[in-house]
Amino acid sequence: MRISGLNTPAALVDLDRLEANAAWALQRARELGVRLRPHVKTHKCLEIARIQCGGWPGPITVSTLAEARAFASEGFRDITYAVPLAPQRFGDAADLTRDLDRFRCLVDSEEAANALEAFGAVQGVRFAVLLKVDCGYHRAGVDPSGEEGPALAARMAASPHLDFAGVLTHAGQAYSARTRQEVLEAARAERDVLSGFAARLRDRGIEVREVSVGSTPTFAAADHLEGVTEARPGNYVFFDAFQAALDVCEPDRVAYSVLTTVVGCYPERACLVVDAGALALSKDPGAAHIRPDAGFGIPCDLEGRPLADLRVAALSQEHGRIEGPPGSVAAFPPGSRLRILPNHSCLSAACFDRLAAHRGGEVVAEWRTHRGW
Amino acid sequence: MRISGLNTPAALVDLDRLEANAAWALQRARELGVRLRPHVKTHKCLEIARIQCGGWPGPITVSTLAEARAFASEGFRDITYAVPLAPQRFGDAADLTRDLDRFRCLVDSEEAANALEAFGAVQGVRFAVLLKVDCGYHRAGVDPSGEEGPALAARMAASPHLDFAGVLTHAGQAYSARTRQEVLEAARAERDVLSGFAARLRDRGIEVREVSVGSTPTFAAADHLEGVTEARPGNYVFFDAFQAALDVCEPDRVAYSVLTTVVGCYPERACLVVDAGALALSKDPGAAHIRPDAGFGIPCDLEGRPLADLRVAALSQEHGRIEGPPGSVAAFPPGSRLRILPNHSCLSAACFDRLAAHRGGEVVAEWRTHRGW
Known part of the structure; x- marks a missing residue:
């Protein structure tokens, strides 16, 4: 199944990036x-x-x-x-x-x-x-x-x-x-x-x-x-948007994202509404001390490429509000899928009881998380 | 079982208050x-x-x-x-x-x-x-x-x-x-x-x-x-601390709280560490536009009475940091229990798969929540 077939919001793990991050840390620990x-x-x-x-x-x-x-x-x-x-x-x-x-x-x-x-x-x-x-x-x-x-x-x-x-x-x-x-x-x-x-x-x-x-x-x-x-x-x-803001990683090393569906498209108000809210992304403000205008994550297309002119401006429980120029907003009618790199992967992943592991957009496994106390 | 016997963090529902809030809304809807x-x-x-x-x-x-x-x-x-x-x-x-x-x-x-x-x-x-x-x-x-x-x-x-x-x-x-x-x-x-x-x-x-x-x-x-x-x-x-800050309710009508345990007591640093973090309380800043210094909820004693000189100053994933005068902090050594009225009950309750309903501190039911999408 392609990630585009998943129910949303969904927690996505890019296996290629995850394995590279894991290998990097093992190598770095050896060197250190x-x-x-x-x-x-x-x-x-x-x-x-x-x-x-x-x-x-x-x-x-x-x-x-x-x-x-x-x-x-x-x-x-x-x-x-x-x-x-x-x-x-x-x-x-x-x-x-x-x-x-x-x-x-x-x-x-x-x-x-x-x-x-x-x-x-x-x-x-x-x-x-x-x-x-x-x-x-x-x-x-x-x-x-x-x-x-x-x-x-x-x-x-x-x-x-x-x-x-x-x-x-x-x-x-x-x-x-x-x-x-x-x-x-x-x-x-x-x-x-x-x-x-x-x-x-x-x-x-x-x-x-x-x-x-x-x-x-x-x-x-x-x-x-x-x-x-x-x-x-x-x-x-x-990794996540916070680590990228701290210059600890490049955004293209972030292995976790939240798949979301556009449920409202309002070019006249220069915004989209998506079905990833605070219960999927968390309300972590991330690196607001470095980038006060960063919002609640980095919107990306389905391939994981950042959409530089869109911004996750606000989150309520199940709604996310993404702002951008009317022309860019209009490109994502209801039903469109986006991926969001959250400010804080740890808090976002803990919102889900399953993580969908994919390679190049193909889901290869669904893994359980062990939540609670 | 008393609420003090629960594993922490735990989501508590005060049934007397809940029933009063429910009755109030039914009555108000009738009147309106x-x-x-x-x-x-x-x-x-x-x-x-x-x-x-x-x-x-x-x-x-x-x-x-x-x-x-x-x-x-x-x-x-x-x-x-x-x-x-x-x-x-x-x-x-x-x-x-x-x-x-x-x-x-x-x-x-x-x-x-x-x-x-x-x-x-x-x-x-x-x-x-x-x-x-x-x-x-x-x-x-x-x-x-x-x-x-x-x-x-x-x-x-x-x-x-x-x-x-x-x-x-x-x-x-x-x-x-x-x-x-x-x-x-x-x-x-x-x-x-x-x-x-x-x-x-x-x-x-x-x-x-x-x-x-x-x-x-x-x-x-x-x-x-x-x-x-x-x-x-x-x-x-x-209700919650946000609604209380908006003057929609008095704090003593808030029927939801998070039971937490003190895991660190540092009078010399004027703070406590508790086991309710962002995954129990959410990072909702609440009514920060009204009370910039409100923190992440209202600390209360086990009976639900606000502890006016304590403040939930910071949350990380599983740690909450409560600040207050050294004398007040010293009153809560590790193992002490507190209750916190969160800024946003909805986001906090959604962190738990069970809610413990109690009357006067006696647990009378454990109810399931239906999370996910």
Whole structure:
């Protein structure tokens, strides 16, 4: 079936581009001398994770325990849950610790370490923990310059019920960058802050096996990753309009798009209405700090070529409003199909329970996503 | 089970508030002298639609044909699909036309009318159509002051393969209002533009059975609905932070919230991290034009009382960042539960495949949502 035969809105994955993106990251990780542990929250899809890992169920990063369980049940044996672990999830984390070769979770406070240790002691489970460090994003993690972090690492390393595996950070501030140089600075901060922190711990005699960094912009921009053991980028396998605005990729590397149908054509008002709204594209404003007028994605024709004079101006629940010159608008009467490169592939793909994988517009597979919590 | 026993993030429906909101709308429709045809896109849930219709599967509005099929299969016999119909959906629309007592779809161009008529002639189906009119939102619909609209209505009314049922509009501009007075003006425009347009059609001898308006703000604000036959509000059954900012409701009428768990507590950075991110709350900025600093919803305690000094400052995929004074933040260590009234209930509820209905914090039912397209 051609993609044009799909019900809309539909989530499309361009397999040629996806495989190229996956190969690029594997090669780049080799060159940088780090393990690649892709973050599967971008797609929540077993088949794509296998491609990212070079054809087998390799090490992955997840954002929910629902993802952890789904991937564990399909042979993924080495999973890091990269969100601080809430106490009511300790039981699930214990199950995953028992079931997998390696299940690691994050800790960034003494209270959490104490609670996890107490739970592990009662349950007879030794949790593998990574200390989350803040490298400037200020979302979570310990302050790398303070004394609290090393004290917490020492306390976990000495615990009989915790396996202190190392340190982890995420330079989410890269998404606030305006230039490739600013992305590079975020990448250097991510690497240098974390490897410096690991060195402080080693100076105190604490073994630090893992030094884990990760984001697609910093992975792409890093000049080197000395002192780092693994990288956890996720978005790269799809890329999106945000990454293109950050100059992390060219638009023609974006492997994910949303197929949509024109349901209203109004040349006199210089706009189209399409059936991809906020529930297909998400309301992520993308790189509005770089391109305030970018709208909610990049409209493309059915072959994936950007339509430079059209703009996704507004989204409501199931309606998308695309604006452009009357002549360009008139070229897409109701029933016409467009593809939209969303601002944020991860949030868009999570709107769908199926992804349609295609080569050159021919659908070759439909893959399930593992949504929910 | 208490709501505090649910996995998080979870979608909560306060049944007492929901029933009060449903009763309010039924009563208000009676007073205004119009039929209530609630828009089920807000919740996509059969049980809630029945409550809105006074206990039976009454007339409803849907935003997708997936909703239409799901509700039709459970006894809803009178459905309006309030999005312009794309040609590839004609077959599904024909099935629904055959199966239901009344299935109506929207047309707002001669091309669409011609195509639908031709399809109906071949299939032996007479489609019931509503002419979509633009009352100032400029998303879809014919210009009510021009000649195209009446010509299109006359053309459909004369067609043996179309049943011209009337006219429909949606004053989405109400969501751009800044004051209750501006909402009232949108309500008057919605009513007066549409009833005036219907009068123009009747002056030309065209029968106009239905004159359908709808949005929660305009339904709440309208001073009268003379000349209108039905109203299609949807959000009112939940309400949300956006409606509260528009002064359409008090925050204590909001019947929908997202239960979330604190996973990080950082008094020194004056913030909490919770496990409700963009995939639970949506990135809808809400009434940012009224309250630029409102953030992504209203944090509340487990009883639903707003925590006035906390603010949902940022959302990433699975993380929410709540900011507030260090003393207030410190009151919620990891494992604490909060409820968040989202900016836009419709977009948040659509993130979940189950809604947990509770009375006073006791879960009394878990209801399925019908997502997808």
